[in-house]
Amino acid sequence: MRLSLAIAMAEEKVKEGGKNKMSDKKWFNKGAKAGKVEKREKLLKTYEKAIEVISKYAVTLFIKGFELSELGRHKKALKIYKKIIKLFPQLNVAWFYKGFELSKLGRHKKALKAYEKAIEIDPQYAEAWSNKGVALSELGRHKDALKAHKKAIEIDPKNALAYTNLGELFFKLGNLKKASENVEKALKIESDLVPALNLQGRIKIEEKAYDAASESFKQAMSLDGANPVHFLWDTYTNYLKIGFNLDSEDKKYQEEIATIIRNLEKMNETLSKNQKQEKEMRAYVLYFLGHFYLKSNDILTAKEKLEECIKLKSKSSIKASARELLGNIWNYRIKPPWWRWWLNSPLYRWPKRFGFSILLLLISALLLLHPFIPGWFPLLQINWSLYAFLIVLLIIILFLPNIKRIQIKGIEVELQSPPPYEPVLSPTVMEEIMKEIEAKYTKLE
Structure with missing residues (x-):
């Protein structure tokens, strides 16, 4: 019992993954009892070993939290970090990752509080300052966000991600020059920083430097191949490039569209192998396929891809x-x-x-039963003109999908309006879609 008592209880807790119901307080009470019959030095060793085992348990929890986050299970990851904070309330890293998971869940106010707690524990925590800036930006507090990012850089001038996050803020505010300057600083420090490469590509798109943009996205893809966001940005870049340089009637234009379709089909096939985890991303890919098949005038295939997209029941x-x-x-x-x-x-x-069946039933009933109505209901006065009008109206409703206009006594009534819009994957639409995708898939490093 003596020295090993507190250790055994703690190790059992680790083995069972935290399922041992004996509380941390009871472990130390056991150690205290052992201490009554041992020298103070052994008692101290007991507590030191218990703390070491609890620390190992915390590390195990951190690893579990990281894995859950990678799988996109942010609610469960958040619970893990809350558990760590209960064990170590002053552990700044636990508060930081709590903020990270809250950010991924879109709960930016609570994320901000978590980052501020991490900074309260360690005012020199550069990463927490940088992520605080991201949270402030999401809340629309851009001036405060700018101060937070600059503070992160002041604390750690070699923090490439801090420069990237500051560049993201300037990009969001439409200041491409400062956004580009900060990305260049980030890549000078860390040339293979994926978020910086992605941002660089988006800046180049705005500058209409499509070849340079594509190069940035391809580099990001080579470093972070599991993230389809970079692939979609590269696809969009190529689409903008051919739209800028070629006429839609040119043979070369259709060849380039066909290349984009082939690449999207490959991505769709890859994502379909992991349907459960990649359902949301696959919905986006299928939507883009629908657009590009439409551009290649393959209307029926476009329809099929969009039907597949809808069947996935995406929450986006x-x-x-x-x-x-x-x-x-x-x-x-x-x-x-x-x-x-x-x-x-x-x-x-x-x-x-159902509507079709009801219409057919009503029309059939009105046509077949009218000879019998006078005999069945002799006292019923029927306006046969109105009766005939009702039949005609129901028939018109039945054929309405193919009736473009009706002309009565020189008055023409347009029944089918022209298409509400010409389907175009415009930069504005693409930017909105990609922003939504990035919110789900882009990782804070």
């Missing part, structure tokens, strides 16, 4: 965008016959089928 806004684009293709490009519009619509299929 891309699902709504895919439905909108699919509706545009179905109604204005494919233009199905009226019966297919009701029975085979890719959107709201079952409600439309």
Whole structure:
């Protein structure tokens, strides 16, 4: 019992992954009991060993937290860091990673408080200052964010990520010159810093230096191949490049679009192998495939890709965008016959089928039963003109998908409006989509 008592209890806790129900306080009480019969020196060794084992337990928890975060399971990772903080309330790194996970969950106010706690424990914690700046920026407090980033650089002038985060802030504020200056400083310190390379590529896009942008994204891909964000940015860069240099009617333009499609198909195949974890990213890739197949005039394949995208039931806004684009293709490009519009619509299929059945039932009933109505209901006064009008109206509704206009007594009524928009993967749309993707996938290093 003596010296090994507290140690054994602690080691058991580590082996069981924290499932041992004996509290930390009880471990030390056991050590104290041993101390009553041992010399003070042995008692101190008991506590030192217990602290060492608890520290190993904390390290184990950190590793588990990192793994959970890498898998995108940020809520569970957050619980791990909260557990570490209970063991070591003054451990600044635990507060830092608590803030990190809160940021990944979009809870920026709470993340800010966690970073501030890490800084309170260690005012010279440069990484915490830098991430505090990111949180402040997300909250729209750009002046405070600028101060935080500059403080991080003041503490650690060799912190490449701090320069990158400051560059991100300037990029967000539209100051490309200062954004570029800070990225160059970051890459001078650490030439293979992925976030800096990604930002450099986005700056080059804004400068319309598409070859340089593509080079930055390709370098980021070579260093961080598991992250599809860089691939999508490179794909978009190539799209902008061919749109800037080639006419959409040129053969070369279609060849380049075909190359983009092949690359996206490869990425789709890769992501489909890990469907559970990569479902969200695959939804984006399928949406882009729908757009590019449409640009290559392969309308039916575009429709299929967008249907796949919708079936993934993504929680992001891309699902709504895919439905909108699919509706545009179905109604204005494919233009199905009226019966297919009701029975085979890719959107709201079952409600439309139900509506189709009700219309057919009503029309059939009105046509077949009208000879019997006078005999069945002799006292019922029926306005047969109105009766006929109702039948005609129901038939018009049935054929409405293929009726473009109706002309009555010289008055023409337009029943089908032109397409609400021409589907274009514009820079504005792409920027919004990529911002959403980056929020989910870009890692704070």
